[in-house]
Amino acid sequence: MVVALMSVTSVQQDVFAKDAGMSLTATAEEGGTTISITGTTTANNGAVTFTVKTPDGNNLQAIGQETPTDGEFSTEFNVSNWKQDGFYMIKANQGTSLLYSITLGVEVLSGTTTETATTQSSLVENYSNEDALVANSESTESDRGLSISANAMEGSDTIEITGQTSKTNEDVTFTVTSPNGNLVNVDQISPDTSGDFATNILVGGPLWSQDGAYIVTAQQGSGSAFTDSVEVEVADGLVVPEFGTIAAMILAVAIISIIAISAKSRLSIVPRY
Numbered sequence: 001m002v003v004a005l006m007s008v009t010s011v012q013q014d015v016f017a018k019d020a021g022m023s024l025t026a027t028a029e030e031g032g033t034t035i036s037i038t039g040t041t042t043a044n045n046g047a048v049t050f051t052v053k054t055p056d057g058n059n060l061q062a063i064g065q066e067t068p069t070d071g072e073f074s075t076e077f078n079v080s081n082w083k084q085d086g087f088y089m090i091k092a093n094q095g096t097s098l099l100y101s102i103t104l105g106v107e108v109l110s111g112t113t114t115e116t117a118t119t120q121s122s123l124v125e126n127y128s129n130e131d132a133l134v135a136n137s138e139s140t141e142s143d144r145g146l147s148i149s150a151n152a153m154e155g156s157d158t159i160e161i162t163g164q165t166s167k168t169n170e171d172v173t174f175t176v177t178s179p180n181g182n183l184v185n186v187d188q189i190s191p192d193t194s195g196d197f198a199t200n201i202l203v204g205g206p207l208w209s210q211d212g213a214y215i216v217t218a219q220q221g222s223g224s225a226f227t228d229s230v231e232v233e234v235a236d237g238l239v240v241p242e243f244g245t246i247a248a249m250i251l252a253v254a255i256i257s258i259i260a261i262s263a264k265s266r267l268s269i270v271p272r273y
Contacts, residue, residue, distance in 0.1 A: 019042055019123055019124065019125050020042050020043075020099055020123070020124050021041075021042060021099045021100065021121065021122040021123035021124050022039060022040065022041045022042070022043070022048075022092065022094065022099065022100045022101075022102055022121070022122050022123070023039055023040050023041075023102075023119065023120070023121035023122070023123055024037065024038075024039040024092050024102040024104055024119065024120050024121070025037070025038050025039065025117075025118070025119040026090060026104045026106050026116055026117075026118050026119075027116055027117050028106060028113035028114065028115065028116040029113060029115060030113070030114060030115040031112050031113070032112060032113045033078055033079055033080040033111065033112060033113065034076050034077070034078055034079070034113070035076065035077045035079060035090070035106050035113060035116070036074070036076050037050070037074060037075045037076065037077070037090065037092070038072070038073070038074045039072070039073050039074070039092060039102075040068075040071050040072050040073075041068050041071055041073065041094055041100060042071060042123070043094055043095060043097075043100055044068075044071075045094065045095050046067070046094065046095065047065045047066060047067045047068075047094070048065065048066050048067075048068060048073050048092050048093070048094045049063070049064075049065050049092070049093050049094070049221065050062075050063060050064040050065065050066070050075060050090065050091065050092055050093075051063050051090075051091045051093075051171070051173060051188065052077060052088050052089070052090050052091075053088065053089045053091075053188065054082075054084050054086075054088060055084050055085070055086025055087055055088060056084065056086075057089075059187075059188075060173065060186055060187060060188035061082060061088060062077055063173060063175075063186060064077075077090070079108045079111060079112065079113055080111045080112075081111065082108050082111055083111070084108075085108065085109045085110065086107065086108070087105040087106065087107050087108075088105070088106055088107075088108055089103055089104070089105055090103065090104045090105070090106060091103040091104075093170070093221055094221075095221060096167065096221055098122075099122050099124065100122070101122070101170075102120045102121075102122055103120070104118055104120055105118075106118070145165070145166060145225035145226060146163060146164070146165040146166075146167070146172070146218060146219075146220055146225070146226040146227065146228055147163055147164055147165075147228050148161055148162065148163035148216070148218045148228045148229075148230055149161070149162055149163070149230060150216060150230040150231075150232050152232065152239040153239070154239065154240060155238050155239065156203075156238065156239045157202060157203045157204050157237070157238060157239070158200050158201070158202055158203065158239075159200065159201040159203060159216070159232050159239060160198065160199075160200055161174065161198065161199050161200070161201060161216060161218070161230075162196075162197070162198045163191075163196070163197050163198070163218055163228070164191075164195050164196055164197075165191050165195045165197070165220060165226065166195055167191075167195070167220050167221075167226065168191050168192070168193055168194070168195050170220050170221065171188050171189065171190050171220070172188065172189055172190070172191060172197055172218050172219070172220055173186070173187075173188045173218070173219050173220070174186065174187040174188065174189075174199060174201070174216065174217065174218050175216075175217050175219075176201060176214055176215070176216050176217075177214065177215045177217070178207070178208070178210050178212075178214055179210050179211075179212030179213055179214065180210060182207070184207040184208060184214070185201060185207070187199060187201070201216065203234055203237060203238060203239055204237045204238075205237070208234060208237050209237065210234075211234065211235045211236065212233070212234070213231045213232070213233055213234075214231070214232050214233075214234050215229050215230075215231055216229060216230050216231075216232060217229040
């Protein structure tokens with residue numbers, strides 16, 4: 001009887017406890033132009049997203065995405081056109097849990113790599129299903145999603161993007177695609193503590209030469225709830241805003257003014273006796 005109970009307990013522990021997390025390794029040769037990234041993950045919830053920020057932290061240098069195969073993934077970054085000298089921060093992210101988010105620093109000088117062999121790991125042993133359920137419940141309650149809106153004046157060369165997210169500890173990545181599907185702009189910003197964020201996108205130049213609807217997409221991680229897009233019409237390298245509320249109000253005021261002036265004019269030409 002005692003042996004049976006011990007066996008059942010052992011089986012239950014095996015079922016409800018497992019390793020969880022991610023490991024990431026960056027390697028590069030001295031004077032090379034390629035950073036190689038390899039990693040492993042215990043999650044099966046989609047692709048691993050990569051972002052690379054410049055040493056000053058102000059710009060997004062590169063982005064990428066890889067789908068793990070049997071828990072393994074890899075990618076490469078060519079640094080030959082990376083202008084700033086210093087440590088570029090490479091972040092790998094999968095889903096919303098911090099267990100699946102790792103950042104590594106790789107030094108680049110004059111467009112070439114320094115000798116690099118660095119590894120970071122967030123793997124946790126004996127991560128139980130109960131822990132996972134609690135974490136998923138908290139994530140579901142707190143992670144409500146992301147939304148953005150675009151504002152621009154007619155004839156302007158600037159599109160103002162404002163948005164809100166319930167994830168305040170993760171950067172928002174922006175991409176802009178032209179009417180023919182080409183990528184024309186990439187940016188990244190951090191939301192404030194209340195989840196609000198804003199950025200300006202400059203219109204103009206050869207990448208904006210095509211007339212039509214440009215799609216601005218904001219994304220955090222890989223979840224659909226944290227991806228939102230807006231369309232902005234561009235013609236001759238300048239913004240053509242949609243016929244929105246403000247435009248409708250201006251038109252209404254103009255129409256009322258015309259009617260009032262017309263009525264007054266008709267009254268003024270009536271003969272007086």
